[in-house]
Amino acid sequence: MRTVTLGALAGHFGRDVDRGVAKAIGIIEAARADGVGLLVFPDASLGGYIGDLRNPALDDLPPTLAPDGPEIAALIAAAGDVTVCIGYAEAAGTLRYNTAVCLSGDGVLGTHRKVHQPAGESLAYAAGDAFRAFDTPVGRIGMLIDYDKTFPESARALALGGARVIATLNAWPASVTDRAARLPADRQSRLFDLYDCARAAENQVFLVSSNQTGVMGSLRFLGQAKVVGPGGDILATTRSKGGLATATVDADGEIDRARRVLDHLHELRPDAYRAAAPSGHT
Incomplete structure (x- = not known):
């Protein structure tokens, strides 16, 4: 991978899909002018996120969109040589998925359906079942959607698949049970940063983490978009x-340097981890 500018967006995106598409196109054009090679939008940028984690209305x-519909096509047309990751509610027959799509002017490069579902999210979306890395103009990457990154196995699967950059698209709110008066003091603010840094450091990859801002229903989103290096910095x-x-x-240079002495992926001992699986899991 050549030298590349990685960009993580923090922004508010609501229910109005047309407005979301227009906003996204404007941000893509500005990012291109600034030389951004990989631009990661928040989860649910097209149509917004649910308004309540425990009991979604x-x-x-969020309105569902077809993967081959005009909204994604408009973003492909706008992307040009920028690699863009963006989230939306995907229509798949009678099911809906919380989905991230990676695209450029060449078309769709990769797709991820959120696997791990917190609280009552399963009432609003079906669950995905896989983590896959894929090739892009900025190198081999993989995608996670917010709660996915809570589980180390998610990012590890992408890293073992060759991903050197992991894009995490988030609609990550402040605590719904014990919200702090100030967002930086909220326990979910601390966890959000902790997971980002840990997933990057344990896999020795770059992590580009976006997030929603503002309010949707009862949820207040944290922002805190960031780029994390392979040492967790x-x-x-x-x-x-x-x-x-x-x-x-x-x-590539930074990752190779991080793995020069201690190479976590090559030093794995999967034969020793089997007993660590919870009862009922293999």
């Missing part, structure tokens, strides 16, 4: 504000 779910962040966090890196 079934009469106010935060290279750029928006903190709790909206904006674009960018870092220009020699991704």
Whole structure:
């Protein structure tokens, strides 16, 4: 991978799909002018996220879009040589998925359906069942959607598949049970950063983490978009504000340097981990 500018967006996206598409196109065009090679939008940028994690209102779910519909086509047309990851509610027959799509001017490069579902999210979406890395103009990458990154196995599967950059698209709110008065003091704010840094460091990859801002229903989103290096160090962040966090890196060079002495993926001992699986899991 050549030197590339990685960009993680923190921004508010609501139910209005047309407005979301227009906003996304404007951000893509500005990012291209600034030399961004990989631009990661938040989860649910096209149509917004659910408004309540425990009891999502079934009469106010995000509108579903077809993967080959005009909205994704408009983003492909706008992307040009920028690799873009963006989230939406995917229509798949009678099911709906919380989905991330990676695209460029060449078309769709990869897709991920959110696997891990917190609280009552399963009432609003079906669950995905796989983590896959794929090739893009900026190298081999993989995608996670918010709660997916809570589970180390998710990012590890992508890294073992060759991903050197992991894009995590988030609609990550402050605590729904014990919200702090200030977002930076909220326990979910701490966990959000902790998971980002841990997933990058344990796999020795770059991690580009976007997030929603503002409010949707009862949820108040944290922002905190960031780029994390393969040592777990935060290279750029928006903190709790909206904006674009960018870092220009020699991704292959930095990853190779991080793995020069201690190479976590090559030093795995999967034969020793079997007893660690919970009862009923293999």
